[in-house]
Amino acid sequence: VIIGHMQHNIRDPNRDHSHGRIYRITATGRPLQQPVAIHGQPIPALLDNLKSPVDGVRHRTRIELSARDTSDVIAATKKWVRQFDPTKKEDSHHLLEALWLHQQHNVKNQGLLNQLLLQSPEPHARIAAATVKHYWTNIDKSIRGGIIDAGPELAAQKSGILSETPELTTIRIGTVPEKMMYDVKELTVKPGKKVKLTFANADFMPHNIMLVKPGKADDVGLAAINLGAKGFDVGFVPDSTEILWHSKLVDFGQEEVIEFTAPTEEGAYPYLCSFPGHHRLMRGMLYVTNDLQDFLKRNPQNEMRITEWKHADFEKDLTRVGQHRNFEAGKQLFSTLGCAQCHRMSKADSAAQGQALGPNVDDSVKKYKQDASALLREILEPSRNIDDKYRQLVIALEDGTTQTGVVAEENDETLTLLSGSPPKQVSIPKSSIDDQVASNVSIMPTALLNTLDREQILDLLAYLLSGGDAKAPAFHHNH
DSSP states (O other): OBOSSOSSOTTOTTBOSSOOOOOOOOOTTOOOOOOOOOTTOOHHHHHHHTTOSOHHHHHHHHHHHHTSOHHHHHHHHHHHGGGSOTTOGGGHHHHHHHHHHHHHTTOOOHIIIIIIITTOSOHHHHHHHHHHHHIIIIIHHHHHTSGGGHHHHHHTSOOEEEEEOSSEEEEEEEEETTTTEESOOEEEEOTTOEEEEEEEOOSSSOBOOEEEOTTOHHHHHHHHHTTGGGGGGGTTOOOOTTEEEEOOOBOTTOEEEEEEEOOSSOEEEEEEOOSTTTTTTSEEEEEEOSOHHHHHHHSOOOOOOOOOOOGGGGTTTGGGGGSSOOHHHHHHHHHHTTHHHHOOSSHHHHHHHOOOSSOOHHHHHHHTTTOHHHHHHHHHSTTSSOOGGGOOEEEEETTSOEEEEEEEEEOSSEEEEEETTTTEEEEEEGGGEEEEEEOSSOSSOTTTTTTSOHHHHHHHHHHHHTTSOTTSGGGOOOO
16 A cells, blocks of 8 residues: 555555545745636736736746737737836836746847846846846857848748638748749639738848739739839839739748638639749749649640750850840840849949949949850859848847848948848948848849840840940841
8 A cells, every 4th residue: 555645646556545634834824825816817917917926826827928919918018017117126026027928929128128127226137137138149049040040941931822721721932042933833722712821031132922814924024124113112013903912022031911812713823023024933823723633624834934044054155145136135134134123234324323232234244354154154153252242231130120231331330231122221320230140142043044045145145245335246237
């Protein structure tokens, strides 16, 4: 027979049920702890529980708050802390509970940490706050691979149809870094079905996504190009009845959720990025049908020809860059491929149109001494040799946010980036910078020329080498 409190399961068949006592130990003259309401209580009441001197009450309250909606808890906590004076020792533990709630909900509050608790008059509060800071800076970066890892982390997430219920289809579409491609090329939904789509951009280049009517992808893409510089004002979304829905331009590391109802008419609906030059390659197909196999039998689809060009493919052709080229074709490609969005032809153009995200064409031509082979290699392999002047920086700020862009100006107090879509100057006080990483990936995609044929690429090279001069010898056709 097992008698006593030992390391045996209480369900052990040998346990004695005739003996045993339950003890309640109390302090002489001290009243018993009163029950505290926790389960199901409103958030403001739970926050007031965190003032309790009893550790068990605070612990059970934090567990209850961990199951509540993060945005509701954090909003209420920010209001709750306003009643406390950070210069008073007696308020330090309450502020520390608020900090731990932020940590529990994975929300960084650098103001609460740095301005209030790390400056607290209570040494134990400062030590506890320093521990949180260690987790929010050193540990988080080591776990996630550093702040630069936002893109790869997004790219590693599962895409496609994530869930399917009779009421809703949930979809995720991401971008493939450097490839100017979506990571999902085909999707199928039922006519009239409600859809929730998350679009995530892991590429340094801004991208959008839009659904257009069957057969209208090229028309919409060209209309976006024709917007010119004004396209940034509307996210390169042309005013077109062919567009069923669209996202905004989504920058690196960002996401946008789009909710829509699939068309009721069966069909093959293209989705594409309308940033200039992207629509030719960056597209997919949403099949709206109850039977995909039957639909494809009745409606065979044409595939766009894609060539993964390598520098060696042009070994015997580069001598033809300087003769019998098509100026208008080269000029049009410079526009339709989106080159003009990041590059100016000359310093004069740069002065007139403003600073660009990439080097001027005439500077690159001069750098490579009019060598068509060297210039082509830089286009095909843009991350091979990034000029530091145009290298993307990812800046982590003390408030937990990040900024991405190329350096426009820098002095002892301020770092100014050219950032966003459209590119705008963003001035950042250096005192607010927590960390910064230079990217090894060019903002220019590697697959830029993959929808072109050999002669089109030679026309584009001739246009670049001539500096956009129609009178250059390469465009003479003397017989």
